[in-house]
Amino acid sequence: MKEKQVFHINGYVGLVLAILFVLIGGWLGWSGATHDRFIQILIGALLIIIAGFGASSLTIVGPNEARVLTFFGKYIGTIRDSGLFMTVPLTNKFSISLRVRNFNSAILKVNDLRGNPVEIAAVIVFKVVDTSMALFAVDDYEQFVEIQSESAIRHVASEYPYDTFDDDEQITLRSHPTEVSDRLTSELQERLQVAGVEIVETRLTHLAYATEIASAMLQRQQSTAILSARKVIVEGAVSITEEAIKRIEHDTGMRLSDDKKLQLINNMMVTIISEKGSQPVISTSEVK
Incomplete structure (x- = not known):
């Protein structure tokens, strides 16, 4: 019809x-x-x-x-x-009514692609484009939109991981909200075609790990951030140490022995990388 x-x-x-x-x-x-x-x-x-x-x-x-x-x-x-x-x-x-309306879904608990329980909710903006289908193809088109929206949100959330701890370009719920919203819009439009409804826009309004794993995932994110920061610090320390050895040899015209280089590298690495302030130690040797 x-x-x-x-x-x-x-x-x-x-x-x-x-x-x-x-x-x-x-x-x-x-x-x-x-x-x-x-x-x-x-x-x-x-x-x-x-x-x-x-x-x-x-x-x-x-x-x-x-x-x-x-x-x-x-x-x-x-x-x-x-x-x-x-x-x-x-x-x-x-x-x-032909007006543009919106529907705020409840906060749903679903499992993402990796099986982690997450909480997710979205706002659905829609309007009626075919009045005969809206009235006669379904029993109550507004209730139909609500039920199909929750079903589509669950399905789309299960297709992506909440987050990735690798350096790949995988689409995730947290880092690619636009792509996820576009996927949800496409999914909903297919489901609501029978009701004569057009999806104008969808946006995620809530996204978080479920309570039972939120603490563990927060620690994992913090650990990942600390490791990434440590990596940058170590790379910087190595670069500074190499530059220091070159400057010493160039300015003084001396060739440092391997033992002196190792000692200098060790002292500078400890000084730069250590989170606490390092205490200087003055080395004195007996003059004969």
């Missing part, structure tokens, strides 16, 4: 005609000669019935709103224009 446009015209003309028919019909019913009274009453009643049919065809459509019409149980079309319109009489008219 696809949305289609139903016949409708300016409703103000119909409203004026309906009022005129009622006035004329009432006047014919209460006036006129006695011998023609029956015919006048019949014509007046007919005009009032026609006015009633015309009044039943009037409908008001607000901005960003649509009217879905059914005629004795059969869908005949939708009015998307805003204003007062005259359409097919004796129809049931259902109102449906």
Whole structure:
């Protein structure tokens, strides 16, 4: 079932005609000669019935709103224009909003790609693009959006790890929120196509490790950060030590022995890498 446009015209003309028919019909019913009274009453009643049919065809459509019409149980079309319109009489008219809406999912506990329990939530921005499918293809399209959104969030979260401790370019939930949101949008659009709903945007609003492993994962992240910092410090210390040996040999013209180089390297590495302040030790040798 696809949305289609139903016949409708300016409703103000119909409203004026309906009022005129009622006035004329009432006047014919209460006036006129006695011998023609029956015919006048019949014509007046007919005009009032026609006015009633015309009044039943009037409908008001607000901005960003649509009217879905059914005629004795059969869908005949939708009015998307805003204003007062005259359409097919004796129809049931259902109102449906075309405004952009959002849905905040609950915080869900799911397992990521590596099996770690994580907490995740998202905001889903959507709008109705096919009124007939939204009303007749599913029981309640708003509830349908909520249930399918939670299901899609669980499925997408299980496709990626929360984080990676390697230096690869793997997509993760924490470091690639845009890619994850695009994947969630695509997943949801496929699920909600049947309900005539278009997904405008999805964004993660909450992402964290579950309580039972949050402390352990925090320690792991801290350890990884400390190791990375140590690596940078060691590389810098080696570079400084090499530069110091070259400068000493160049400025003094002396060639340091291997033992002196090892001693200098050891002292400088300990001084640079140590977290605590180093204490200088003055070495004195006996002069003979």
